[in-house]
Amino acid sequence: MEAVSLFVTCLVDMFRPEAGRAALRVIERRGGQVNFPVDQTCCGQFSYNAGYQHEAALLARHWIEAFEATRDPIVALSGSCAAMVVHIYPELLKEDIEAQGGDERDAARWQARALAVGQRVRELSQWLLHADGSPSSAQSPPNGDAPSLIYHLGCHMRRVLRATTEAPSILAQSGVPVHEPADDDQCCGFGGTYSMTEPMVSTALADAKWQCIQEKAKEVSAVGLTSADLGCLLHLEGRAVRQGTPFPCLHLAEVLDRRDQGRPIGENLPLRGLS
Amino acid sequence: MKATGTLPQDPRPWRQRRDAALADTTMRTTIGMVTRRLHLARQTVYQGFPTGESDRVQSVQDKRDAIKNMEALLAEFRRSVEDHGGRTYLARSAADAVEIVRTIAETAGVRRVVKTKSMATEEIELNPGLIASGIQVIETDLGEYIIQRAGEKPSHILAPAAHKNRQAVQTLFQSDARNAGMEPPESDDPTVLTRYARERMRQEFLEADMGITGGNFLVADTGSVVLITNEGNADLVTSCPPILVSVVGVEKLLKDWQALQHLIQQPAMNGVGQRLSSYTTIVSGTRPADGVEGPQDWHVVLLDNGRTRLLDTRYEDVLSCIRCGACLNACPVFRQIGGHAYGSVYSGPIGIVETPLLTDLTILPELPSVACTMCHACADACPMDINLPGHIVALRQEKVARHLTAQGVDLTYRWWARQWATPQGYRRSIRLARFGQRFYRKQGLLQSGPGLARGWFKTRTMPPIAEETFGEWWNKTRNGEGHKYAGQ
Incomplete structure (x- = not known):
């Protein structure tokens, strides 16, 4: 365990x-003993990307304190947020303390704390790929000719965290064929609060992404879209619903959980927004 | 040496530029095709070139070394050029540079100028400056020739007419042919169009009394201006007219030919996916009395215009830009809005960094905020390892620090972070949002929202905040009860 x-x-x-x-459930079935640090809130990426460095640092310090109680691996349900902690925190905290006229040793201390906690962070598929043992209580029958999913790799998971193959591998192990759309390296347009401050460009990107997703889905008879990043999914789902063309959008964990229970991927896929 | 630069800007506000771009479906299709093709070509050329990556890394080092050593290289370069019959000038500002070139032209009684493509001359608005003095200026790069006929500005650092399709080019050339008394191109076939431009420009090369070039590299130890083209027009611009003026940014300096060796490949490899550009033009001095090569008079105008103020700052690596356009081709926002929407001669990721940096945020300060989703595609594409996403975030921070952001937005971020920096505040804000969202809810979904969120709902829906968050569920079912299996 x-x-x-x-x-x-x-x-x-x-x-x-x-x-x-x-x-x-997915982690526990693979022998993980899950602790949920109840004080956790937000990693601060929204603020950081918008240029609010000090605000991001406030959230980063809180995040670190919330996760410092143990030395266990930290499993993140977002590639982008994992990248924030691992790759942005150390420099952010150092720079913020310096910018606020703080003590140099204090800056170094926070940087060291950020580095230490960052070393423990794994995005879900990264952790699963290296977790010992197969799912004990999972059934995962071969999906066979089961319908496939389109996989969207978020930009920060791709280019900052550099975890490009883990999620497709995990999905393949679970018997879920996944396909990446054309122009898979192009951003979906979410970009945190960019989606709110610049909605027209953000939406043009979502529409371009949906066009590639729908073309691929048609080609491979895919029944839904999955990603390790909920931000991208909410943005894409919200756009599709508003357009009157909803398409099932599932977080990676939801797909794996279904497969663990032996449920075919196409069964009762939630079409959120059609209630 | 540390003055702020000036750059031309489109007077239209961002909203207007953006909406015009998003409504231009022809431009979006054309830009989309061109950028995708160039982006793929870049990836392909590396795959077939085993030492491509190590050569690139070496060239980054050589370029960084040159920038660190800029002052010494500048002195060495000027000495070498003057030793070989040329004259050099240091233009601190755009206006200085235009004034220097205009004086050279007027003193020599120049009437007709032929030009190579040059972002530096776009930056200082040299053409309008010369035309105002009654001098005719003809662009000889095919893309530049096209947009000059259309009265437009470049939409892409490397491919200035990337937003035009061939039908549009044929129309422009037809009216150009009428004015020049030439046979118009009989179709929109690219070969036919190119043949027309070739013939048309030939007259200009022969009649011009001054050539103006930019420069891709300046080699300090031999005092050489190096130009790369795929059309050979720089060969003609530097050899037909008796007078040659080269306007080049000071950041183009390199130590020697050893440093040039790998760097010269980078614009072609990363811009268009070629191992080397088709033509390399080198000017290393004026024509000797008994020689055949080089112009009779040669003037090199070295442009600062805000560049040297970036030395020894966190942004110094921006001076490594070789104008290959790889970041533009990779950028999802650029693919949607094209170059003109940026409103600056420098568009795409490098443009939203360099425009505010050269001008100290005095023009187009919206650029770092409105034209980037923070996807990091530019960082992967840049052959010079310029930290573009880092600079974009830093410029956003700079804007906040200088109060260039809306006060209401500042307050939102401040309140938001202070609430969420404690678990109590986080839970409180969730309760508040749950109460508030009933006013925005329709058919189970949020269809509108207040403040910052309003932008989202212009084009998208959002699920409401869950009846029970994960944290609330955990507290109810798991907290204090050990770690038993969650079941369904």
């Missing part, structure tokens, strides 16, 4: 808690 701390992210916590519960 490996103990892990679960970092659900604010978006999963608030808007898709079922993905958090799915991740919990």
Whole structure:
């Protein structure tokens, strides 16, 4: 039994808690003993990307304190938020303390704390790929000619975290064929609060992404879209629903949980927004 | 040496530029095709070139070394050029540079100028400056020739007419042919169009009394201006007219030919996916009395215009830009809005960094905020390892620090972070949002929202905040009860 701390992210916590519960079950079936640090809130990436460095640092310091109680691996339900902690925190905290006229040793100390906690962070598929043992209580029958999914690799997972193959590998191990659309390296347009401050460009990108997804889905008879990043999914799903062309959008953890239970991927896929 | 530069800007506000771009479906299709093709070509050329990556890394080092050593290289370069019959000038500002070139032209009684493509001359608005003095200026790069006929500015650093399709080019050439008394191109076939331009420009090369070039590299130890083209027009611009003026940014300096060796490949490899550009033009001095090569008079105008103020700052690596356009081709936002929407001669990721940096955020300060989703595609594409996403974030921070952001937005971020920096505040804000969202809810979904969120709902829906967050569920079912299996 490996103990892990679960970092659900604010978006999963608030808007898709079922993905958090799915991740919990998926980890536990593989022998993980899950701890949920209840003080966690948000990694601060929204603020950081918008240029609010000090605000991001406030959230980063809180995040570190929330996750420092143990030395266990931290499993993140977002590639982007994982990248924030691992690759942005150390420099962010150092620079913020310097910018606020703080003590140099204090800056170095926070940087060291950020580096230490960052070393423990794994995005869900990264952790699963290296977790010992197969799912004990999972059934995962071969999917055979089961329908496939389109996989969207978020930009920060691709280029900052550099975790490009883990999620497709994990999905393949679970018997889910996944396909990446044409122009898969192009951003979906979410970009945190960019989606709110620059909605027209953001939406043009979402529409371009959907066009590639729909073409691929048609070609391979895919029944849904999955990603390790809920931000991209909410943005794409929200656009499709508004356009009157909803398409099932599932977090990676939700897909794996379904497969663990032996449910075919195409069965009762939730079409959120059509209630 | 540390003055702020000036750059031309489109007077239209961002919203207008953006909406015009998004409504231009022809431009978006054409730009989309061109950028995708160039982006793929770049990836392909590396695959077939085993030492491509190590050569690139070496060239980054050589370029960084040159920038660190800029002052010494500048002195060495000027000495070498003057030793070989040329004259050099250091233009601190755009206006200085235009004034220097205009004085050279007027003193020599120049009437007709032929030009190679040069972003530096776009940056200082040299053409309007010369035309105002009654001098005719003809662009000889095919793309530049096209947009000059259309009265437009370049939409792409490397491919200035990337937004035009061949039908549009044929129309422009037809009216150009009428004015020049030439046979118009009989179809929109690219070969036919190119043949027309070739014939048309030939007259200009022969009649011009001054040539103006930019420069891709300046080699300090031999005092050489190096130009790369795929059309050979720089060969003609530097050899037909008796007078040659080269306007080049000071950041183009390199130590020697050893450093040039790998660097000269980078614009072609990363810009268009070729191992080397088709033509390399080198000017190393004026024509000797008994020689056949080189112009009779040669003037090199070295342009600062805000560049040297970036030395020894976190942004210094921006001076490594070789104008290959790889970041433009990779950028998802550029693919949607094209170059003109940026409103600056420098568009795409490098443009949204360099425009505010050269001008100290005095023009187009919106650029770092409105034209980037923070996807990092530019960082992967840049052959010079310029930290573009890092600089974009830093410029956004700079804007906040200088109060260039809306006060209401600042307050939102401040309140938001202070709430969420404690678990109590986070939970409180969730309760508040749950109460508030009932006013924005329709058919189970949020269809509108207040403040910052309003932008989202212009084009998208959002699920409401869950009845029970993950944290609330955990506290109810798991907290204090150990770690038993969650079941369904």
